[in-house]
Amino acid sequence: MPTEQPVFLNRLDNEEVKIYDLIVKRFLTLFYPKYKYETISTMLDINGETFVAQETNVLDLGFKALDNRKTDSDKKIQLQKGKKLTVQSVIMEQKFTEAPSRFTEADILGKMEKFGLGTPATRAEIIERLLSSEVLERQNGKLHSTPKGKQLINLVNDDLTTPDLTAKWEKELEDIAKGKANAKQFMEQIKDQTKRFVREIKHSDKSYKMQNLTGSKCPECGSFLKEKNTKNGKILVCSSLECSFSKRKDPKLSNKRCPQCHKKMEIHNGVAGTYFQCRNCNVVEKATDRKKTINKREERKLVQKYSKDESFGNSLGDLLKAAMKKDED
Incomplete structure (x- = not known):
């Protein structure tokens, strides 16, 4: 929130300036009234075919009055039941149906809140746990189920694949907190259900097959390596739970360009230190330590920190000298 700092x-x-303006406006909306509107749905009968039109009639802008975008607040919809309207023109378009868009993390959080799954403090953690367990993966900001996740859906009991059971548990926990339910009875119920679910899986003829196994073996324990997607690219990890071996599948690319083909060079760590390599041209360059540069934000902080001292000049060089002198003292 905005502070008292001028x-x-x-x-x-x-x-x-744009970011500051957004934050201040969002803060001010907390003190404005609610945005009130009504949605008017109209059913039209045209030559025996039914068409539906929906329009929004704004009753009170409320906190949206701070929004600079144009609104239809002055537009008044005047429709009456049984009123006849004239069809000016008819335009027909042929289109193909599209699959629903993939869920984003924000979409999933909204669904979890609707079905009462988790709490505001644990919902994001639940999604991260699903990602770390490799039943979900991120692709261009969207969440996709992995082959492992699809298999698990077919292996477990149907009660575990819907949000109804978890929502029921959350409701019972809330009743326990309010003193309306018995905690001991709830725990006994959970134990019985867990035993039943495990028993069903043990006696099931279905089996789990690991989809992302590779032909390479772990150099430490000899188990097969599996491919895993991470934020930093694909890595190979040991399939054995007791082994923690992992390595990058593909070399990490740097921002340094090859002097011949101008493609990004790979970065490696060798005995002599870090070096860049272009496999196409077989060009190898040793990495050199770059001097740390000061950005505009750090420069402004230095100016604000030492501008109160009138014994120094106003240039950046004088301020840096002042900072070095105080560090020496």
């Missing part, structure tokens, strides 16, 4: 807009760049 703001000097001339010291902010264009992007920082």
Whole structure:
């Protein structure tokens, strides 16, 4: 939230001004009334075919009054039941149906809140646990089920594949917290259900097959390696739970370009230190330590920190000298 620190807009760049403006407006909306509107649904009968039209009639802008975008707040919809309208023109378009869009993390969080799954503090953790256990994976900001996740859906009891059971448990836990239910009875019920689920899996003729196994073997324990997607690219990890061996499948690319083909060079760590390599041209260059540069944000912080001291100049060089002198003292 905005603080009591005075703001000097001339010291902010264009992007920082936009961010500051967004934060201040969002903060001010907390003190505005609710946004009120009504949705009017109209059913039209045209030559025996039924068409549905929906329009929104804004009753009170409320906190949306701070939004600079244009709204239809001045538009008043006047429709009456049985009123006849004239069809000016008819345009027919032929389109193909599309599959529903993949869920994002925000979509999943909304669904979890709707069905009462988890709490606001644990919902994001649940999604991360699903990602770490490799039943879900991120692809371009969307969540996709993995072959492992699809198999598990077919292997477990149907009660475990719907949100109804978890929502029921959450409701019973809430009743226990309010003193309306018995905690001991609830735990006995959980134990009985867990035993039943495990017993069904043990006696089932279905089996789990690991989909992401590779032909390579772990150099430490001899088990097969499996491929895993991470934020930093694909890695190979040991399929044995008792072994923690892992390595990158593909070399890490750097921002350094090859002087011949201008493609990104691979970065490696050798005996002599870090080096860059282009496999196409077989060009190898040793990595050199770059001097740390100061950005505009750090420069402004230095200016604000030492500008109160009138014994120093106003240039950045004078301020850096002041900082070095204070560190020596």
